[in-house]
Amino acid sequence: MILQALYNYYQILREDHEVEIAEPDYSNAPVSYALNLSEQGELLDIIPLSVPVQQGKKTVDRPKRMNVPEQVKRSVNVAANFLCDNAAYVLGLTGKEAKDPAYAQKRFEVFRELNIEILKKANSPSARAVIAFLKQHNPQTASQNPVIERHLKGLLEGGNLIFQVRGKNVLDDPEIRRVWEESRTGQQATKMQCLVTGQKEPVARLHPDIKGVPGAQTKGASLVSFNLDAFTSYGKEQGANSPISQRAASGYGVALNYLLSRQNPNRPTFLGDTTVIYWADTADKRYASVFYAFLNPEFQQEQEESEPEENKGKRKRAKEAEKEMGQVAESVRQGKAIDLAALRKGLDESTRFYVLGLAPNASRLAVRFFLTEPFGVFAERIMQHYDDLQIEKEFANQPTYISPYRILAECVSPKVTRRDDEVKQSWSLLGGAFMRAILTGAPYPEGLYAAILNRIRHDSDEEKRSVKINYIRAAYIKAHLIRKFRRQGQNPYQEALQMSLNESYTHPAYVLGRLFAVLEKAQREAIGQNINATIKDRYFTSACASPASVFPTLLRLSHHWTTKAEYGGVSDRKIQDLLGMLPAQPFPSRLSLDEQGVFVLGYYHQRAAFYAKKDNGEEESQPEE
Known part of the structure; x- marks a missing residue:
């Protein structure tokens, strides 16, 4: 499949005039130099074929990609390509002579034999020129040739070489192409x-x-x-x-x-060690463009700025021709609401769409997942994913649509300096499983939920670049619990999985999370902001996992805080109200992982409610006693 x-x-690509791909029996490969020959096979010059490529803020030279005869697979075997190979095969030059004196000689002889065998069937001056060069070339004295000597350092770097005769690429010769293609069918x-x-x-x-x-x-x-x-x-x-x-x-x-490749205007998406590629069963590029925007709402602009100029041109032409779809993709990036009806406008939602996840595995590629559905189905599932993540923001500038990459990054310790490498190495399997869950509508992987809770336990607000409970972590916990119980018909925590605070929900885990937020606020009001370590830093992990071991101590301390604070009476009444919502045995000895997530949501919702905005945009003030 x-x-x-x-x-x-x-x-489909073969019929697309904007895409340069290889024909059957050919491959697209980087070429560093062209050997310019005379019709008698004499080496006239070596022409560099590198092209400038923008890499970040600087420009670097890269070998030119060209369509050449399909190249063989090599590991330790000696096997030559036709009319395009490295200097060891084409010229018999290498820097590995010290280990094996015959290293380059053996490869040149194999290259010469293969190419002469094929080219002698071609009635072409270019073919005869290459044959003459290969017959008279001597690898033993090659480095002494003035033409080769000028480019010796670059030739030994291992780039591919091709042949030209009087400045014309021999691969463009119809007669040479004919004998090559006949040799392939005659194998x-x-x-x-x-x-x-x-x-x-x-x-x-x-x-x-x-x-x-x-x-x-x-x-x-x-x-x-x-x-x-x-x-x-x-x-x-x-x-x-x-x-x-x-x-x-x-x-x-x-x-x-x-x-x-970088030639593809719709770049792959990377999650952990999983590389996600996607395409539609049509030449219309709008499908892939919008799919990319859906999965990368926050990073689309950044990646577009790093694209090669030729790719930017292709993307620009596509947006000009498909203005309506471009506006939808832009809406996703800017965090605006998306109308699925507008998304489908002008598109056939039954168009078959494919998503393939690949990961490295020794000398092979492992298939993490392969999914195919009508494009409209994928669009609805991705939007369902973003809907499940919706929760009240801490700050107005936070993204409405949280990319999968950001969620995976929240599993990484803040002490790690290279977050990208950590995500790829530590959460390799989670990336593929997470993407599969998004695209199939299945529950998120339990390992990702456990990883998020693990970071909440170990991170501290005292550490640099660390936030114990933030918008992204709370949003994921909410979405995870929604999707876990969606197919079971009844969700025991449904009332906690809301956008904002649910004051009427009495589940002990949710109420205890709210109570912890109130106690933390009472401590800050009594002692001030300059606290070496808040109760969240010292007690949150224990309170979340085993409330009975922590809350009696915190309640005793709260009497000192409410007495000292200016509005302590308000906090004290709030504490009593929350205690009244708990059962006779108010503090469970332990909470399950699901209940720990509900505890975190109760804490997050209550904390967000403290700083909720009024309709007029002003921050709600603390009521007087």
């Missing part, structure tokens, strides 16, 4: 029925490398791979285990590499 969806998208490959196309075609023994997944090997990793005896069955080895034709394997590899 995954390969078929990617191969179908490859067919000794087993013919079987392809699982993607259904046709009997030569089967790909090895599948293409996929690049762009953080944490995977830089040379690329396989999505489909069979390389151990345990993976074989009935004598079938490697690609014969699940027959995918060479044409389909090449196509899905091109589509997947495009989705992961």
Whole structure:
């Protein structure tokens, strides 16, 4: 299903004039230099092909990406590419000679043999020029050539080289392309029925490398791979285990590499170690654009500013042509209310949409999830996710729509200086599970809920950049408990899972959370703001988990605070009112994890109510006794 969806998208990309992708039997690869030859095969010059790319605030040179003959997969084996390879293969030059004196020589000979074998079938001056160069080139004296010597340092860095004849790329020669494509179809490959196309075609023994997944090997990793005896069955080895034709394997590899590349205007989303890519079963880019905005409402502008100029141009053209959808995406980013009817306007909500989550796993890629639904279904589920998170804000400038990334970041210790790395490494599985829950409407992972509570227990307001209970943590706890019991028909904590304070709700965990907020406020009014450690810093964790061990002590202390504070009588009456809402045994010996979440919500709601705004915008003042 995954390969078929990617191969179908490859067919869509081929018809898109704004997208530069490789044709079948070709791949898009970075090329650093071109060897300019004469028609007699003499090396005239070496031309750098790097292009300037904006990286942050500075401009750096990067190899130019070009469509070249499909490249082979290499690990420790010696295998040459056709007309595009590194200096060790093309020129017999390498910096590894000290370890293996024949390292470069062996690779050049393999490259020369393969290329001459294919090029001798072409009736072309360019083909004859390359053959002449390969026959007369001597790797032993190559570094002494004045042309090579000028670029020796750059050549040894490992970039790919291509050939030109009198300034013209030999890969543009129709005759050379013909013999290359014929050599591909003439390969000794087993013919079987392809699982993607259904046709009997030569089967790909090895599948293409996929690049762009953080944490995977830089040379690329396989999505489909069979390389151990345990993976074989009935004598079938490697690609014969699940027959995918060479044409389909090449196509899905091109589509997947495009989705992961900077060429794609709708960039992947990263959650933990999971890379999330997405596409619609149509050439219309509005679907992917709005999906990206939904999942990244806070970071959309930041990522757009870091895009390459050519991608910005493509996104700009798309927004100009699709103004209505662009306005919807902008509304999400700015935290404005979204009308799902406006979202669907001009779109076919039955259009099939795909979301794929990939994670690194040794030399392969692990599929965290693969989801496909009509686009309208995904839109409703994402909006349901944001609706579940709605809770009263602490400050007016806080985002209405909290991105999944921000929620994962709340699981990270404030002592960690590189939050991005910590999220990816520590919560690798949670990222994929969290995204899957959002897109399927399922309950959030229990591990994420436990991680949020764990940070509440261990963080302290005294620490730098640390807030024990904040807007994002409270919003997630509320949403988690809503979704956990949604499919069970009855939610025992429904009255606590509101936007703001519910003064009539009498569940002990909720009332005790409110009581703790009142006690904290009484302490601050009595002692002032310059407190070394508040009761929240010292007692909140114990009060949340085992109220009976803490609240009697806090109530004894409250008598001193209410006596000393200017409005202590008000706090004292509030404390008595809350105690009156508790049962005969007011303080449970322990609270379950769900009840601890309700305790946190009671505390958050009560604290927010203290500083609620009046209709006229003024902060509500403390009433007099």
